[in-house]
Amino acid sequence: MLMLLKNLKMLPYKNYTNVEMYDLLILQTRGIEIMKQIKLRKLIGLAFADNWSPVNDFDGCTVVQDDNHPSLSCFIHDWLWITGKGGKASNKLFYDLMLATGVSKGMALTRYYGVQIAWYLVYRFKSRSYSRIKLDEVMEIWNFK
Secondary structure, eight states, rough: HHHHHTTTTOOTTTTOOOHHHHHHHTTTTTOOOOOHHHHHHHHEEEHHHHHHHHSOOOOOSSOOOOSSSSSSSHHHHHHHHHHOOSSSSHHHHHHHHHHHHOOOOOHHHHHHHHHHHHHHHHHHOOOOOOSSHHHHHHHHHHHOO
């Protein structure tokens, strides 16, 4: 039964091309304060340059329903986790990205605590870093003033 569930992974973006996915994510940065917009576009570029397949590995916002498809904050967060850069810092970035993209503070906090609990209970024991991009590089871009 468990093997069957593992094989039923949702792939909502399997019919997208990388270019379509990239364009949809960039579109979500419009209307955001210019410095955050620049940072977000750099993060999106890094995500597409890393060792993963955005259209096959990204499954949307896990557990919760995202309003935007694909959701920019969930995309960056999943990229960090899938490539082995998950943890407290990437969860904090997830929270910041949700606020930057217009998610209410209450909803952002709920989702943030959800990923923190998941990290504490399950994922902190897993390590599978095969990424070309280091978490420090990502955080340096986001925290740049």
